[in-house]
Amino acid sequence: MEPPAEIGMELKDVDTPALIIDLDRFESNLNLMSKQVEDLGVNLRPHAKTHKSADIAKAQMARGAVGVCCQKVSEAEALATDGIQNILITNQVVGRHKVDRLVRLSKKAEISVCVDHSENILELNAAASRANIDLAVFVEMDVGGGRCGAFPGKPVLDLASQVVQAPCLKFAGLQAYNGQAQELRSYAGRRQATEVVCNAVEETVLLLKERNIQCPTVTGSGTGTWEFEGSSKVYTELQAGSYVFMDASYLRNENIDGKVGRVFQSSLYIYTLVMSATSHEYAVVDAGLKSIAFDQGMPAVVGDLGANYYEPSDEHGLIKLTEATRSYSLGDKIMLIPGHCDPTVNLHNWYVCIRQGRVEQVWDVTARGALY
Amino acid sequence: MEPPAEIGMELKDVDTPALIIDLDRFESNLNLMSKQVEDLGVNLRPHAKTHKSADIAKAQMARGAVGVCCQKVSEAEALATDGIQNILITNQVVGRHKVDRLVRLSKKAEISVCVDHSENILELNAAASRANIDLAVFVEMDVGGGRCGAFPGKPVLDLASQVVQAPCLKFAGLQAYNGQAQELRSYAGRRQATEVVCNAVEETVLLLKERNIQCPTVTGSGTGTWEFEGSSKVYTELQAGSYVFMDASYLRNENIDGKVGRVFQSSLYIYTLVMSATSHEYAVVDAGLKSIAFDQGMPAVVGDLGANYYEPSDEHGLIKLTEATRSYSLGDKIMLIPGHCDPTVNLHNWYVCIRQGRVEQVWDVTARGALY
Numbered sequence: 201m202e203p204p205a206e207i208g209m210e211l212k213d214v215d216t217p218a219l220i221i222d223l224d225r226f227e228s229n230l231n232l233m234s235k236q237v238e239d240l241g242v243n244l245r246p247h248a249k250t251h252k253s254a255d256i257a258k259a260q261m262a263r264g265a266v267g268v269c270c271q272k273v274s275e276a277e278a279l280a281t282d283g284i285q286n287i288l289i290t291n292q293v294v295g296r297h298k299v300d301r302l303v304r305l306s307k308k309a310e311i312s313v314c315v316d317h318s319e320n321i322l323e324l325n326a327a328a329s330r331a332n333i334d335l336a337v338f339v340e341m342d343v344g345g346g347r348c349g350a351f352p353g354k355p356v357l358d359l360a361s362q363v364v365q366a367p368c369l370k371f372a373g374l375q376a377y378n379g380q381a382q383e384l385r386s387y388a389g390r391r392q393a394t395e396v397v398c399n400a401v402e403e404t405v406l407l408l409k410e411r412n413i414q415c416p417t418v419t420g421s422g423t424g425t426w427e428f429e430g431s432s433k434v435y436t437e438l439q440a441g442s443y444v445f446m447d448a449s450y451l452r453n454e455n456i457d458g459k460v461g462r463v464f465q466s467s468l469y470i471y472t473l474v475m476s477a478t479s480h481e482y483a484v485v486d487a488g489l490k491s492i493a494f495d496q497g498m499p500a501v502v503g504d505l506g507a508n509y510y511e512p513s514d515e516h517g518l519i520k521l522t523e524a525t526r527s528y529s530l531g532d533k534i535m536l537i538p539g540h541c542d543p544t545v546n547l548h549n550w551y552v553c554i555r556q557g558r559v560e561q562v563w564d565v566t567a568r569g570a571l572y
Numbered sequence: 573m574e575p576p577a578e579i580g581m582e583l584k585d586v587d588t589p590a591l592i593i594d595l596d597r598f599e600s601n602l603n604l605m606s607k608q609v610e611d612l613g614v615n616l617r618p619h620a621k622t623h624k625s626a627d628i629a630k631a632q633m634a635r636g637a638v639g640v641c642c643q644k645v646s647e648a649e650a651l652a653t654d655g656i657q658n659i660l661i662t663n664q665v666v667g668r669h670k671v672d673r674l675v676r677l678s679k680k681a682e683i684s685v686c687v688d689h690s691e692n693i694l695e696l697n698a699a700a701s702r703a704n705i706d707l708a709v710f711v712e713m714d715v716g717g718g719r720c721g722a723f724p725g726k727p728v729l730d731l732a733s734q735v736v737q738a739p740c741l742k743f744a745g746l747q748a749y750n751g752q753a754q755e756l757r758s759y760a761g762r763r764q765a766t767e768v769v770c771n772a773v774e775e776t777v778l779l780l781k782e783r784n785i786q787c788p789t790v791t792g793s794g795t796g797t798w799e800f801e802g803s804s805k806v807y808t809e810l811q812a813g814s815y816v817f818m819d820a821s822y823l824r825n826e827n828i829d830g831k832v833g834r835v836f837q838s839s840l841y842i843y844t845l846v847m848s849a850t851s852h853e854y855a856v857v858d859a860g861l862k863s864i865a866f867d868q869g870m871p872a873v874v875g876d877l878g879a880n881y882y883e884p885s886d887e888h889g890l891i892k893l894t895e896a897t898r899s900y901s902l903g904d905k906i907m908l909i910p911g912h913c914d915p916t917v918n919l920h921n922w923y924v925c926i927r928q929g930r931v932e933q934v935w936d937v938t939a940r941g942a943l944y
Binding site: 201204213215216217218249271272274277278291292294295297298316317319320342346347348349350351355379473474475476477478479482484487489490491493494495511512513514515516518530531540542543546547548549568569570571572 | 573576585587588589590621643644646649650663664666667669670688689691692714718719720721722723727751845846847848849850851854856859861862863865866867883884885886887888890902903912914915918919920921940941942943944
């Protein structure tokens with residue numbers, strides 16, 4: 201298959217549906233976050249689950265990021281192959297086959313991983329021992345997300361002690377991601393939810409210290425709460441990832457002034473074509489369930505705030521036509537802002553990067569479909 | 573990236589999350605549909621938007637299918653490259669770049685396409701003329717779906733007349749897909765909805781005949797209604813596609829006896845791993861929004877009907893643990909039935925085909941990500 205665009209092409213000639221980056225907005229987001237973490241004095245390790253791109257990971261590291269995060273061994277394999285040398289897998293890697301791949305990858309790049317279970321620690325240590333390496337391991341805390349992670353206090357302490365004693369593992373610190381706070385709309389609400397978690401993490405760090413376990417790194421955070429963890433003096437590393445693109449959902453978060461959308465800007469779009477225009481009630485576009493993720497709602501139409509995208513099917517979507525909307529003709533091309541960037545990116549093989557109406561770059565989605 | 577399995581491997585060693593085909597069930601579905609359409613005396617042109625696989629298209633054609641359907645030019649390009657020679661694009665192809673690709677492809681394989689707009693007919697004819705070919709064109713009727721298609725009666729007649737008069741186009745017939753009837757749960761409801769549409773199509777065919785326009789083919793139908801269009805004497809070709817896998821949603825359709833799930837069987841699964849088991853309330857599995865489509869509801873857990881999969885996130889899902897469910901331990905692997913097969917398949921690069929607990933084949937998802 202060929203990409204939907206060539207470098208130098210005008211935007212209007214890009215094939216549809218295509219995944220578009222507005223480079224000016226994207227770079228502005230990268231520069232802003234880089235400056236902010238420098239001011240806060242914490243490390244940035246952006247989550248690459250958002251973009252799955254070696255090109256974007258390199259752009260982040262060129263601006264000071266210490267490395268990136270991934271969720272899957274195969275994502276880390278794909279990014280390492282394309283030159284990314286420092287990767288934290290913010291997830292549990294379970295089972296002989298996956299663990300062996302993790303350990304093999306650790307010989308090529310600086311890899312660390314999370315654990316939340318005693319059996320998994322034994323499995324990782326055995327694999328590291330067979331491969332004759334030391335593997336860096338974070339203990340993941342469940343800080344209210346109700347998903348992976350050991351509970352704060354004694355469960356985390358027990359796992360950390362086990363890691364410290366495992367001959368082929370290095371205790372790298374704590375992973376504590378407060379997922380459920382990311383999209384609380386009120387600024388004060390996100391700050392308060394983050395403070396509660398920071399206190400729980402700090403208590404656990406002290407508990408470790410009492411047992412003479414030093415905690416080199418506390419890592420976590422996201423695009424909804426980075427400024428709170430960043431100024432907490434508890435977290436040493438921030439994992440925000442979505443700031444590069446800004447999902448429609450994140451754009452609804454209120455800032456400190458109670459207003460929305462003033463800090464990071466949306467920079468990721470789906471370019472789509474009006475492929476059928478037989479009705480006065482709707483226009484049919486060529487982007488549906490196979491090119492946009494809908495789990496966080498419908499996409500917005502750029503430049504036509506009155507327009508509603510509705511009834512997505514596999515390869516189609518409808519734009520409701522009213523007196524409040526623009527008129528749409530067969531062959532028109534329009535930009536959509538996806539509700540949820542991460543699973544939208546995963547549907548595409550290429551980013552088409554635009555500046556001033558022209559294609560400046562075409563980047564692979566390096567780790568698209570890296571599920572394992 | 574490497575596939576999650578090798579031929580000969582035991583199922584339990586397949587990496588997760590993986591897209592699995594149960595070959596016995598899959599072949600039974602193919603054989604059953606082949607026999608049914610033969611008995612009905614209609615052609616089968618299964619929709620390849622479901623499976624996007626040249627291997628599966630070949631298996632269907634080996635059992636008598638006259639060709640396949642696709643939704644996108646790039647899907648047709650991918651399948652034609654892998655040897656599929658007869659493809660109907662059941663969709664509008666709009667814009668110079670796409671139309672030129674369509675015409676180029678027509679030199680390599682037998683390609684037909686749908687239209688619902690006068691301007692598009694001019695565009696297709698001009699491209700076919702430039703390429704010095706005759707292009708086969710179906711006029712798509714909107715039979716109540718409220719998406720693409722011209723309205724029955726005069727609008728369809730006008731477009732068909734225009735196609736007939738276009739020097740480089742051949743009028744191939746009518747496309748009439750009754751999407752909104754496919755998942756009416758009651759058998760009588762689906763039959764009645766299909767009858768209404770068959771009558772409208774028949775009237776339009778007669779209207780064409782009055783103007784001396786012969787309609788060689790009436791094509792449409794789906795897995796929910798194939799038996800009704802198949803016995804209608806109006807449709808000459810059925811496009812059912814989902815019968816090969818059977819979405820959880822289609823399995824809820826009632827058959828003629830008022831019971832469900834007795835004809836075609838589910839044959840497509842997601843194999844997933846319990847990657848975190850720190851809670852007594854849930855187990856965390858490694859398949860979420862990036863490996864399963866959720867637009868038609870949550871997946872079902874095979875062999876544990878009491879179990880609920882809930883709260884999917886990008887790379888995780890939760891299985892609710894109750895007294896009614898099995899117990900789950902770290903590292904357990906389980907099978908899920910996806911709610912909607914087509915967009916689930918599009919998330920994966922490979923099918924892992926299983927028989928009697930072993931991997932018999934690994935097939936590419938040939939046209940995964942073929943969006944254009």
